[in-house]
Amino acid sequence: MTIADAADAPAAFTVMTPRFSRADITALLRERYGIEGDVWPLASERDLTMGVEASDGRRFVLKIANSAEDPAVVRFQNAAFLHIAHVAPTLPVSRVVETLEEESEFAAFADGREHMVRLLTYLPGDVLANVERTATQVTAIGRLLGELSLALSTFSHPVPGDEILWDMQRAAKLLPLAGSISSPDLRRQVEAILDRFAAEIAPRQASLERQIVHNDFNPSNLLVAADEPGRIVGILDFGDMLEGPRIFDVAVACAYHVPAEGPPLGLAARLLLACHAVHPLAEDEIPLLFDLIATRHAMTIAISEWRAQRHPENAAYVLRNHANAARAIERFAALRREEAVAELEKACRLRA
The missing domain is CATH 3.30.200.20 (Phosphorylase Kinase; domain 1)
Known part of the structure; x- marks a missing residue:
């Protein structure tokens, strides 16, 4: 398609x-x-x-x-x-x-x-997206993602044939949607990220470790205890679940933890370490994470602007992550890829 x-x-x-x-x-x-x-x-x-x-x-x-x-x-x-x-x-x-x-x-x-x-x-709790983020929370998120992926690693079931718009495996197919992006500078950045995915990552997909994954482990789909915001008490919305590379699932989760200030990858590295400790990732796949996180942000921009134009009555909801994704793309553009990859590898104790 x-x-x-x-x-x-x-x-x-x-x-x-x-x-x-x-x-x-x-x-x-x-x-x-x-x-x-x-x-x-x-x-x-x-x-x-x-x-x-x-x-x-x-x-x-x-x-x-x-x-x-x-x-x-x-x-x-x-x-x-x-x-x-x-x-x-x-x-x-x-x-x-x-x-x-x-x-x-x-x-x-x-x-x-x-x-x-x-x-x-019904799962009681406060939506994580609505509470102040802490390092303790991010560690808990990573650990819980590892536990969920470990549970799903033994799940076998026919996977529906319908394509999912949020499937990162098909990120390159979103390039035509980038034309909907209103900012010319942001449009060029998104196109460059998707082009890099198509050239560098898509050819490797078949060799990556695969399983059924949640595919949307973001703060709007996680609940925390009202009296203990560091404790995750609910995982919501399995609507984007699919079979695909597990490293992509981790990248999706990491993408939502790029802060406005401070080290851009600090929280993502913490989440990665906690997840890797519970359900280890293939070590040769971890260097892909930086570009995969950027790809998720590019997908968010392209899909949300396209959908907001088609359904203006629902624009506030579909654009809810747009500003954070645009900011993350700007922050990532200021990083050297080699240093970013090294930081993520260090999080998994793969480098001194």
Whole structure:
């Protein structure tokens, strides 16, 4: 697939989010799960996600998939939740709630379109993106990413065939979207990063260590304890999960920890060390991280500006990481690649 214009992008990113009324949702909960209660909307990029508080005090998350989403994607995610519950029950991941008919998911209709619906247990906590970041938190994030990737390393399941726009393996295909970037200077930087990925990293992808990965381990998808912000108590949103190089997954997580001041790679190196200690990475892949982190930032700029232009009503949400990504690209441009690679290798004790 070549993402040259809107028609070429994955359909789940171009079709409107599901339109179910509050009455529709409460009826689904009552008829399918025997649950009466209140519901409220939660932020979501392409699906309809609702918080649920049952009359008995239990809390859940109802997820209604975009009509363009392959039902196999929902089954894939549910299978991952079930696997994690079996092999790593202490990981703070939602559990699948079955319907009265013991279904893990089912189809519902709105505006003549079919949507896959499922209910998950609710994870309490504060969204990490909304609290002040600390070095202790970043270490905890790295450790938790290592634990999750270790659990998923034994997960085997047919992977849906639909392409994911946020799949770094296809980053070079986002070059046409860079034309949507409003700043000429930023556009040139993004194009240069994506060109480097295509020339230097894409040819190596087949030889990299692979497994099923979360692919979106960012602060908006992590919860911390309200009374102990250094403790991570929830991992959210497995919607971008895929099979791919594990080093790419680590790069995604590191990308969200480039500070506005101080050493640009200091926090990323801390996260890397903690992750590597739990689930070691292939040592010859670690030098790729600097360019991979930059690639994630370039993807964020290209995708978010393109989507904001197509869906201005959702621009605030899709552009939420744009400023940080643009700043990170500027900070990375001031670094020497050799020194940056050496810093990341030192984090894993690969250099003195």
